[in-house]
Amino acid sequence: MPLPALSLSLQFSQLADPAPHRAALARHKVVRCIRHALEADAEITVRIVDAEEGQALNRDYRGKDYATxxxxxxxxxxxxxxxxxxxxxxxxxxxxxxxxxxxxxxxAHLLVHGTLHAQGWDHETGEADAEAMEAREIQILAGLGVKNPYR
Incomplete structure (x- = not known):
């Protein structure tokens, strides 16, 4: 079965030291991680931000005053x-x-995690949902050659 189609916008804000992040997030790697977590075609923007922007977004949209x-x-x-x-x-x-x-x-783990959230997966709605989401993440990451992040 072919992987879903993905239209991706990859953005980097002003980072103090962007080189390691740009290296870890080569476009083809980002596409691969997201497509393996998708269950349908998608249009996704991935934005890499500094702590100030991350904290502001988390505070403004989730009411939590810290960068996540x-x-x-x-x-x-x-x-x-x-x-x-x-x-x-x-x-x-x-x-x-x-x-x-x-x-x-x-x-890779966080791209998979976020992509699952974008499709309705939620680990904050109960233990069974958290276990199901974690199991799905582990399965997807294994297919990408990434070790279980929960060990």
């Missing part, structure tokens, strides 16, 4: 998945280091 790793803004799931994924570069880098994972693998 990934925010998903989902606009439609049918007939086309339409969403924005916002990844906060300093948070992702810090987490990757703390978890002893490569930056590229952590970005």
């Amino acid at each position: 790793n990934v925010l998903t803004f989902d606009y439609a799931t049918e007939p086309l998945v339409m969403a924005d994924l916002v990844l906060c570069a300093p948070v992702v880098a810090r987490e990757a280091k703390e978890q002893k994972r490569s930056l590229a693998d952590h970005y």
Whole structure:
């Protein structure tokens, strides 16, 4: 079965040190991660932001006054998945280091995670939903050659 089609916009805000993030997020890698997590054709924007923008978005849209790793803004799931994924570069880098994972693998996990959210998956609605979403992430990441991030 062919993978769903994806129209992707990949954006980088002004980052203090963009080189490692641009290397970890080569366009073909981003497309691969998202397409493997899609269940339908999609138009997705991925924006890599600094801590200030990440905190402002999280505060303004979720009422949480801190920068988080990934925010998903989902606009439609049918007939086309339409969403924005916002990844906060300093948070992702810090987490990757703390978890002893490569930056590229952590970005892959968060791209898959955000793409699942864009399609209605939610780990905050109950334990069964969280377990189902985690299992799906592990399965997708394995297909991408990325180790289980929950171990």
